[in-house]
Amino acid sequence: MSNNNEIPTGRSGRDDDEWNDFLRRFEAEGSGLRPAPRPRRAWPLNLTLALVAVGATFAVLKYTGLSPEDGTAAPVPAASVPARAASAAPSAAPSRGTAGVVAGTRPMVPLAGLFPAEVKGASGVTFTRLGSTVLESCTERDGVGPWLAAMIDDSAGCVGEQIALYKDDRNNQFNMAVFTMKDPRDTLRLVTELAMAFDDYQVAVQAPPSGSGLPSLPADSGMVQAFTGHGRVMVVAMGQWSDGRTADFQQLVDRMKPLQDAVSQKVGAYEGTG
Secondary structure: OOOOOEEEOOOHHHHHHHHHHHHHHOOOOOOOOEEOOOOOOEEEHHHHHHHHHHHHHOOOOOOOOOOHHHOOOOOEEEEEEEEOOOOOOOOOOOOOOOOOOOOOOOOOOOHHHHOOOEEEOOOOOEEEEEEEEEOOOOOOOOOEOHHHHHHHHOOOOEEEEEEEEEEEOOOOEEEEEEEEEOOHHHHHHHHHHHHHOOOOOOEOOEEOOOOOOOOOOOOOOOEEEEEEEEOOEEEEEEEEOOOOOOOOHHHHHHHHHHHHHHHHHHHHHHHOOO
16 A cells, blocks of 8 residues: 555644644743644555554553542553654743642642653663743643643643653654643543544644754654553653654654653652552
């Protein structure tokens, strides 16, 4: 089957105008992170068929945690999903005042303790943090797609979203996004829905800040994304090869895992689910 065959996917027609609008509105602030261009959502047919099986593998997630009143739950299984192209980037506006602290709700993991400055994997790979920040809200148009924003609006509430950008020793790029919800059941729903929508990109990525020595990858660069839930917290990990190639996705997932695990462990320890 030819790799040139393409099919329409997900919610691309519905969301393109909104994504393009927020890219035009975007202005980088604070952390130096800036937007990456949003691609057209067109997939090679044989890759799409292969990923149907991947999506189905993670479609059934069992909720076995503590009651929502306790505020904790057992970690949700990870969903690692290869994708053909990266999404648009969010605003990198720094937190202000008591961002993330909601009356009657436990605060998010402190930013300083969430994203390590450096992470070393067993294989020898080293990840270096280039920047991190707290977004103004979980649903700002510069940070998430319309579908994810709608799910969050329909939830019991989101305490806040935190993001970070990393590179490894081969200049591959990795984005982390951490959403802290008020109700663990909402976290389970988000992880389940996003993992099943393997051809959609609802969490934004960051382009490298100036001075990082990394290139801004083109809109058709390949990307992998993985989702895990830890009580009320969803961790989203996204990776791209340094040359933007659309191949070797499983290798990229495996390479990203130590970073994903490191952030997940920080979340689990704070939430009491680790």
